Amino acid sequence: MDTSILPPTQKGRQYEIRAIGLREFAGLRRDDERLDPFELARYAKLLVASFEQIEPFLTEETKAHLLGAGSDKWSGGACSQTLFDGRKLIILNPTHNENRQNATLMEEVCHVFLGHQPSRLAIETVNKQGKPIARDYREADEEAAYSVGAAVLVPYSALRRFVEQGKTSREIAKHFKVSRELVEYRMKVSRLWEDYKVRVVSG
Numbered sequence: 001m002d003t004s005i006l007p008p009t010q011k012g013r014q015y016e017i018r019a020i021g022l023r024e025f026a027g028l029r030r031d032d033e034r035l036d037p038f039e040l041a042r043y044a045k046l047l048v049a050s051f052e053q054i055e056p057f058l059t060e061e062t063k064a065h066l067l068g069a070g071s072d073k074w075s076g077g078a079c080s081q082t083l084f085d086g087r088k089l090i091i092l093n094p095t096h097n098e099n100r101q102n103a104t105l106m107e108e109v110c111h112v113f114l115g116h117q118p119s120r121l122a123i124e125t126v127n128k129q130g131k132p133i134a135r136d137y138r139e140a141d142e143e144a145a146y147s148v149g150a151a152v153l154v155p156y157s158a159l160r161r162f163v164e165q166g167k168t169s170r171e172i173a174k175h176f177k178v179s180r181e182l183v184e185y186r187m188k189v190s191r192l193w194e195d196y197k198v199r200v201v202s203g
């Protein structure tokens with residue numbers, strides 16, 4: 001493999017190689033093509049249900065909590081039991097915007113592709129920095145799924161090129177339909193942050 005398309009850290013390289021594999025699996029040819037996690041979810045045998053579809057199975061109290069006071073405390077959920085046709089049911093928080101839903105779904109897809117085993121009804125939760133808090137999977141699995149998912153959405157080689165071209169994190173986020181925070185997180189873990197800051201500040 002051409003190592004110039006891999007980030008400098010050992011861990012980052014391992015995640016990037018898996019992410020590149022997933023992008024190839026999804027049929028993407030260029031590193032700057034936007035990946036649609038919903039498309040990949042179909043390959044991963046995930047059924048992404050709308051909140052309206054599961055609403056009848058929730059109590060009024062649960063519904064009110066998930067959409068109200070608790071709405072910022074969960075990003076998505078996966079049912080640990082597979083459906084009769086082998087698919088796994090996923091719901092995404094309908095109060096979150098498209099960028100956040102994309103990242104959440106991407107993480108769920110990665111759990112499946114990386115062969116992680118949840119033990120029970122898995123409610124994904126994220127902390128203030130947008131990083132998942134281990135609840136449903138082992139902590140190492142959470143880190144791997146989030147990291148690989150982020151690399152699938154924002155590949156290192158394209159990100160490095162965009163930084164070199166002087167693009168802002170906002171522009172890159174718009175290009176890949178993810179949050180600016182996710183782009184900046186990718187810059188930091190891929191050691192592109194210093195270069196980015198210099199270019200943006202002096203730019």
Ligand SMILES: [Zn+2]
Pocket residue numbers: 107108111124132136137142145
């Ligand atoms: Zn997770």
